[in-house]
Amino acid sequence: MANHGDNPITEAEDRFVTAWGQMGSAWGISRTMAEVHALLYITGDALCTDDIMARLEISRGNASMSLRALVDWGIVFRTHKRGDRKEYFVAEQDIWTMARAIVRERLKREVEPLLASLHEIRDLSSKSGAETEAIEAHNERIENLVAIFELIELLVQRFVSPSGEGLEAAAMLLNQSHTRDERDEREGRG
Amino acid sequence: MANHGDNPITEAEDRFVTAWGQMGSAWGISRTMAEVHALLYITGDALCTDDIMARLEISRGNASMSLRALVDWGIVFRTHKRGDRKEYFVAEQDIWTMARAIVRERLKREVEPLLASLHEIRDLSSKSGAETEAIEAHNERIENLVAIFELIELLVQRFVSPSGEGLEAAAMLLNQSHTRDERDEREGRG
DNA sequence: CACGGTTTTCAGTATTTTCTGAAAACAACC
DNA sequence: GGTTGTTTTCAGAAAATACTGAAAACCGTG
Numbered sequence: 001m002a003n004h005g006d007n008p009i010t011e012a013e014d015r016f017v018t019a020w021g022q023m024g025s026a027w028g029i030s031r032t033m034a035e036v037h038a039l040l041y042i043t044g045d046a047l048c049t050d051d052i053m054a055r056l057e058i059s060r061g062n063a064s065m066s067l068r069a070l071v072d073w074g075i076v077f078r079t080h081k082r083g084d085r086k087e088y089f090v091a092e093q094d095i096w097t098m099a100r101a102i103v104r105e106r107l108k109r110e111v112e113p114l115l116a117s118l119h120e121i122r123d124l125s126s127k128s129g130a131e132t133e134a135i136e137a138h139n140e141r142i143e144n145l146v147a148i149f150e151l152i153e154l155l156v157q158r159f160v161s162p163s164g165e166g167l168e169a170a171a172m173l174l175n176q177s178h179t180r181d182e183r184d185e186r187e188g189r190g
Numbered sequence: 191m192a193n194h195g196d197n198p199i200t201e202a203e204d205r206f207v208t209a210w211g212q213m214g215s216a217w218g219i220s221r222t223m224a225e226v227h228a229l230l231y232i233t234g235d236a237l238c239t240d241d242i243m244a245r246l247e248i249s250r251g252n253a254s255m256s257l258r259a260l261v262d263w264g265i266v267f268r269t270h271k272r273g274d275r276k277e278y279f280v281a282e283q284d285i286w287t288m289a290r291a292i293v294r295e296r297l298k299r300e301v302e303p304l305l306a307s308l309h310e311i312r313d314l315s316s317k318s319g320a321e322t323e324a325i326e327a328h329n330e331r332i333e334n335l336v337a338i339f340e341l342i343e344l345l346v347q348r349f350v351s352p353s354g355e356g357l358e359a360a361a362m363l364l365n366q367s368h369t370r371d372e373r374d375e376r377e378g379r380g
Numbered sequence: 381c382a383c384g385g386t387t388t389t390c391a392g393t394a395t396t397t398t399c400t401g402a403a404a405a406c407a408a409c410c
Numbered sequence: 411g412g413t414t415g416t417t418t419t420c421a422g423a424a425a426a427t428a429c430t431g432a433a434a435a436c437c438g439t440g
Contacts, residue, residue, distance in 0.1 A: 009328055012315040016332070019307035026300045028218040030398065044327055049417075059400045064418060085408070085415060095334045110216045117209035125202040137234055138199055142206070144285045220428065239387075249430045254388060275385060275438075 016042045017056070032058055033066040037075060040091035041098075046079050048086045074101040100160045107156045111149060118146050206232045207246070222248055223256040227265060230281035231288075236269050238276045264291040290350045297346045301339060308336050 017038040024034025035056055040047060047055075052063050067089055070076035075098050079088045092098045122142050128135050207228040214224025225246055230237060237245075243253050257279055260266035265288050269278045282288045312332050318325055 008314050008318040009325060012311045012328070012332070015307065015311050015314065019304055019311070023300055023304045026218050028216050032398075042328065042331055044331065060417085061401065061419075062399050065399090068418085087417075093331075095338050099338065110213055114209055114213045117205065121202045121205050121209070124198050124205070128198045135199060138202070138232070141232060141234065141283075142202070148285050148289065222428075250387085251389075251431065252429050255429090258388085277387075 013039070013042050030066070030069075032056070032062055033069050036063065036066045037070050037091060040070075040076055040089055041093070044091075044093060046081070046088035046090045048088050050086075052089075073105050103156055103160045107153065107160070111153055111156075115146070115149050115153065118142065118149065122146060203229070203232050220256070220259075222246070222252055223259050226253065226256045227260050227281060230260075230266055230279055231283070234281075234283060236271070236278035236280045238278050240276075242279075263295050293346055294350045297343065297350070301343055301346075305336070305339050305343065308332065308339065312336060 017035050020038035020041075021031045021035040024037075025031040036052055039052060039055060049060065049063050049067065052058070052067070053060060056063075058066075067076065070089075070091075071078060075092045076089050077092070079090055080086075081088060092101065122139075125135075125139055125142055207225050210228035210231075211221045211225040214227075215221040226242055229242060229245060239250060239253050239257065242248070242257070243250060246253075248256075257266065260279075260281075261268060265282045266279050267282070269280055270276075271278060282291065312329075315325075315329055315332055
């Protein structure tokens with residue numbers, strides 16, 4: 001990032017961009033893509049490619065590709081300004097909508113392919129015919145994996161469904177059960 | 191992986207190792223580390239470094255580092271065999287225990303540092319003094335992020351707590367609420 | 381405390397991923 | 411349909427990451 005102005009807000013923005021970029025890369029997302037998203041989110045402004053290039057000191061190509069990826073993820077949108085040919089970009093500002101989009105997209109890109117593989121592997125394994133104890137155990141491990149990932153898929157589909165809400169509801173629900181269980185504990189239910 | 195034997199089980203194992211390795215790298219974990227884990231999990235055996243080196247065709251150094259990381263994550267354990275000086279490694283076989291360990295570790299490594307940054311950023315931002323509308327909006331965005339990540343932290347701590355169970359319980363809970371809501375929907379509650 | 385078996389470390393190398401920049405494609409306007 | 415401002419693409423360059431292999435450290439034993 002360029003060392004533009006140094007009022008607290010600008011510094012806060014830069015720091016957030018950095019922190020979000022780091023988190024992104026720990027989660028298998030390109031640092032720059034996460035930083036572009038961070039910048040759009042934290043400023044809340046509609047920025048054009050040149051704004052982003054300047055502020056993050058990245059090339060046009062990189063900015064373009066990152067933006068396209070963010071638009072594909074559904075957490076950044078294209079806009080236009082009257083009398084200006086350029087495209088501008090704004091980040092989804094509702095944090096729950098954003099969270100839903102991210103979780104949904106990761107499900108689609110990573111969990112679903114894994115599940116597909118697991119299903120294939122299951123078929124393959126079950127063709128083994130012989131039923132030694134070792135094979136039984138192997139099959140059970142595969143089953144367990146299928147079960148947990150199907151559960152994850154189900155939960156995500158339910159709570160991150162396109163229809164909306166749900167994640168917040170889940171949070172409430174879990175949170176409630178949290179406090180309820182704590183009370184139970186205090187009252188001596190094991 | 192070496193093209194050892196080609197009975198369906200061995201092939202299934204190899205395929206699982208590959209699939210798990212891919213998923214791992216999509217989630218910011220080194221491919222090899224995920225593959226080593228996959229191998230230990232899917233065979234269920236206690237394997238020594240040389241077994242792993244041979245099966246995955248990796249160097250001793252790589253095997254050693256991957257294993258140490260897996261042990262740090264708490265999803266692989268060291269063991270020994272009578273009359274054998276070598277160390278052997280076994281994967282946690284309970285899939286829920288494994289899931290808890292993974293989630294807990296990621297919380298610690300990625301969410302907590304992010305939260306620490308967000309707190310700092312919040313302090314920084316609030317020092318701004320001036321209270322223009324833009325600054326208000328900025329502060330609110332930071333607040334929202336802090337709120338959502340603190341919620342995540344809370345939920346994870348609750349359901350992935352060292353004490354155990356909990357994740358399954360959460361799954362049940364969510365699953366129930368899922369089926370309940372579906373029924374509600376069928377009955378025409380919007 | 382020297383030896384053989386084993387594990388860890390880490391400098392250097394290889395691989396993968398990301399980024400750049402210039403050229404091509406596009407699109408609004410005249 | 412040519413001009414101009416803008417975006418996309420992508421081959422090659424740079425950076426980041428992961429891996430190797432050999433040396434060092436470790437460790438139980440005689």
